[in-house]
Amino acid sequence: MKYCSIASGSNGNCYYVAKGDDAVLIDVGINRKHVELRMARAGIDPRSVKAIFITHEHTDHIRGLMVFSKRYQVPIYLTRGTYEGARLPLPSHLVHFIQPDDRIKVGELTVLGIPKYHDAKEPCSFVVTDGKVNISIMTDLGRGCDNVKHVIQHSDVLLLESNYDTEMLLSGPYPYYLKNRIRGGWGHLSNAEALQVFVENKTSRLKHLILGHLSGENNTVELVESVFRPHCKGIALSVARRTEESPLFYLAEEEIKVISPIVFEQTTLIYEEISFYSSSM
Template sequence: MKYCALASGSNGNCYYIADAEDAILIDVGINAKHVELRMANLGIVPSTIKAIFITHEHTDHIRGLAVFCRRYQIPVYMTAGSYRGSRLQLPENLLHIIRRDEEIEVGSLTICGIPKYHDAQEPCSFWVSNGEINIGVLTDIGRICDNVKHVIRQADVLLLEANYDEGLLDTGSYPFFLKNRIRNGWGHLSNHIALETVLEYRGPRLRHLILGHLSGQNNKVELVRQTFAPHCGKIKLSVATRYQETELFDSQILLPQLTTKIVVRQIAYQASFVFPE
């Protein structure tokens, strides 16, 4: 499998995952022109994208969606609440309304929605697998629920948000209500909580940890690296930023030792996903 972050941060998010000819995007939160430019930098052809999955309706996850999906006639999968909250008018032939815990097959890929806590309407994260490699994309996580724990335990590749440094948030210029919104259990994960979560719940399969969705004002790439690097050992550590795409990672190079196949349907339903109120 190949995967990358085309953009990751509080101003825009877009993630690419592919298995041979089967490719998807999770979120299109930067404008379509920048998606195309960043894809071109990595040799990705936009017309090869077979589906787009949307985590929720906030602007930094849907900014370029309408233009991009129309331009390349790509099916879009999102919950009814996310679509309603987005106020977008997508073509009926491209829009697919899904449940938050639904499994969708796109060629060799199985994509499973992961219900989560976030201040949006019917938000979900996504788990993507080809039966051998499991990739979890967990951003906009208000708190650590059983769903998040389950994905971390089973992931070979984990993209996890490390949104803010607690000290920078406390001393920063954000008004109190916004600071409270970020850390009230419905907003985002701090560096410290993200690290504690990885250390407690990572499984033996984890080989690549990508930290993303960094705040522009309340976090720094150097802080994230300093926080996580001493604890990664043989796990590859990457930080995705808002400024440019990551490299296009290849699981055959990063994860050569993984041979055990996983049946995603069994993993998903054994998790007994909790639906946040």
Template sequence: MALYITSLNSGSNGNCYYVGNETDAIFIDAGISCRETEKRMRRLELSMDIVRAIFISHEHTDHIKGVAVLAKKYRLPVYITATTLQYAGLLLNDHVVMPLHGNSIINVGDLVVTAFPKLHDAADPHSFMVSHNNINIGVFTDIGFPCEQLKHHFQKCHAAFLETNYDEEMLEKGRYPYFLKNRIRGGKGHLSNTQALQVFKDHKPSFMTHLLLSHLSKDNNNPELVQNLFTEHANGTEIIVASRFAETAVYCVR
């Protein structure tokens, strides 16, 4: 059975990634409103009825903005670390909060979700790999530096969402204040195009069919630039730039 993936939104204005099969699906983060999530799901002809859970990567607003309403309306469990919950300020009923720990493996219907720590300026941030029938989908965004765990999991992915947040020259010459530039590129901020491309070139498995370039900066990146950069090294992998304004198509990963 195949896995189906889409980015409902990707960027500092909201992040939400969908991974599912014919019967079970999950959201990784829910950083857009419930209403907007529903609207985009309908346009993609995806059903909220098979969404089984929400997994939270960290507490920043662009990853949690829609969580409380979605969880309440659809009675969805929310997998979140205790520390992230403490800092998130989410109003969640106790019965929907499910424990999440580093390097934990969680079964949600027929899906298997692996969580592992990442480098980001948040309380207890995690990345995820979602698996079914030996198909692996990685969700790797908001990463300050490509650590060994990221490389290890990337090598197993048939498809992945990989952060390409900023072009180094655009950031350096851009309007951001110096402290913010250093926060972004300082090892616990975001991945540059160059860093992400190195991960892709060095660790892409031969069976990777799709790569969704994610969490692009509005001010410090350019979708066409990063599309061309990765396409040059794609070697059969379809390269998609995830938008900060709309959902992507649904991609079937076999």
């Protein structure tokens, strides 16, 4: 399994997961030219993308969707509520409606919808699995509900939202209504909330934690790393950036490698085993 963050943050989100010749994108929240540029730097061919899955209709998740999907004729999977909220003139032959908890096969991959709390019409997160390895993309979480906890317990790779530092948010320039929206149970997880749900539900199965969807105004990479690193013994830790792609990671049964052509360092972890996907999710 290969995976990377192409963009992550309130200014745009896009995530890539692949196995063999089968690749999917979760959201296309930056414009098509930037998606292509970042893919090229990571060694990814945009023509390899077999499907796009959209979590919800907010602009930072769909900004580049229409142009990218039309250019490469990529099928789009999204809930009817997300489609209605997006109000994009998407080509009808590319649109496939799903339920928030559907399971969709894309070649060797299965993409599972995970219903969540967020201030959108019919949102869901996604887990991408090949039946053995589970790569979970969990952002825009109003709260660490039972679905979120279950996903963490069964993840090999977890990209988890850690959106804001509470003190920075409360003392910052955002208007009162926006501060309440963000922290009111239908917006985003704070660093403290993300840490709590992570620590309480992580298992020995987890190999790689990536923190994502950081606020540009109410968080910093350094702060997030300092909060989580003491709790990641034996787990590779990364922070997805707002302005650039992550390395392209490769997860095999016994190691994680950085395989991006522009990053030559390599991170390797050794494990006892990778367990099979839990059918109860």
